[in-house]
Amino acid sequence: MSSDAQIQVDLEGILPKIASGKVRDLYDIDDKTLLFVASDRISAYDVIMKNGIPGKGALLTAMSIYWFKYLPSQIPGLKTHYLDNVLPPALENSSLSAEKLTALRPRSMRVRKLRIFPLESIVRGYITGSAWSEYKKSGTVNGIPIPAGMREGERFETPLWTPSTKAELGEKDENISIAQAQELVGKAYAKKIEELSLRIYEVARQRAEEVGIVLADTKFEFGYDPENEGEVVLVDEVLTPDSSRFWPKESWEQNLGGQQPSFDKQFLRDWLTESGNKGKEGVVVPEDVVGKTVLKYREACERITGQ
Ligand code: ATP
Ligand code: MG
Secondary structure, three states, X not given: OOXXXXXXXXXXXXXXXXXXXXXXXXXXXXXXXXXXXXXXXXXXXXXXXXXXXXXXXXXXXXXXXHHHHXXXXXXXXXXXXXXXXXXXXXXXXXXXXXXXXXXXXXHEEEEEOOEEOOOEEXXXXXXXXXXXXXXHHHOEEOOEEOOOOOOOOOEEEEEEEOOEOOOOOXXXXXXXXXXXXXXXXXXXXXXXXXXXXXXXXXXXXXHHHHOOEEEEEEEEEEEEXXXXXXXXXXXXXXXXXXXXXXXXXXXXXXXXXXXXXXXOOHHHHHHHHHOOOOOXXXXXXXXXXXXXXXXXXXXHHHHHHOO
C-alpha cells in the first residue's frame, strides 16, 4: 500500500464519511453504528505531517480495543461505544481491493453512534505541559490551588480532573473550570463524567505502571444516547499515546524537574526542532525518524496489550 493510501483512508464513497479529524475518519454504517478508522497520519505541534507512520493506525486501534475490553472488566457497569472490529458487509462485499480491505481491517472498529458531550475530559496524574506552565505562573492548575514546591513531572497527591472545551478543527481547546463544565453539559452529567474519568484513569495508571509506563495524563471523551437518559458512554480512542502522555518509567525519576521523554513522538519532535521544521505545514519526515517512531508505537502497543 502506498504511503498516500495509508494516510488517505479511501472507502471510495461506499459508506458516507461523516467526519475526518487530524487522525481519525468516521463513516456511517447505519443509524446506530459508525465505522471508526484510525489512519497512519501523525501530528506534532498541532500540524499533520505529509507522510504517515506505517502501522500506526492499526497499533492505536489495537490499544483502544484492549482498553475497551479491559476497563469494563475492572469497572463494573462501565459502558463503551466499542462493538467489534469487524468490517460491515457493505465493505467486505464491495468492490474495494483485497489489499485495501486488508489494510482497513486492523485499523477499524464498529462503534455505537452517539451524541458527544462537548467536553474533553482530561485527567492529570502528573504535573506537566500546560498544567506545569499554569502552576509556575500562579500556583494553580485549572484554577485549583496546588501545594508549593512541586517539580516538573512530579506526581499529584491525587489526580486532577481538568476539563477543556472541544475546539473546532484548527482552533485550540480551552481549559475550563468544573463550574463551566457543569454549565456545558449539566451538573449531573458533569459529575458522572468526572467520576468515571478519575476511576478509569486510576485503573489504567496501575495497568500502565505494571508494564513500565507512566501514564502522566490522558483525555477521554464521552457520549450519550438521547433515547437513553442518564447513560454516559466512553467513546473515541482511549489511552493511546495520541490521547495520553506515556513516559518510560525507568527514566522518570532522573528526569524530574525537567521534561520527560515522550514515549512515542520524541524522535519526531526532536527532529522537527533540530531541522527547523517545527510548526511548518507539509513536512516530509525522513525514513529513519519514521522507522524509530514506528518502533516506539509498536513497543507501547506490545507492552500494553501484551501482544
Ligand atoms: P483531533 O483529535 O485531531 O484534535 P478530532 O477529535 O476532532 O480532532 P478525531 O479524534 O480524529 O478528530 O476524530 C474523532 C471524532 O469522532 C471526534 O470528534 C469524536 O468526538 C468523534 N466520536 C468519537 N466517538 C464517537 C461516537 N461513538 N459517535 C459519534 N462521534 C464520535
Ligand atoms: Mg480526537
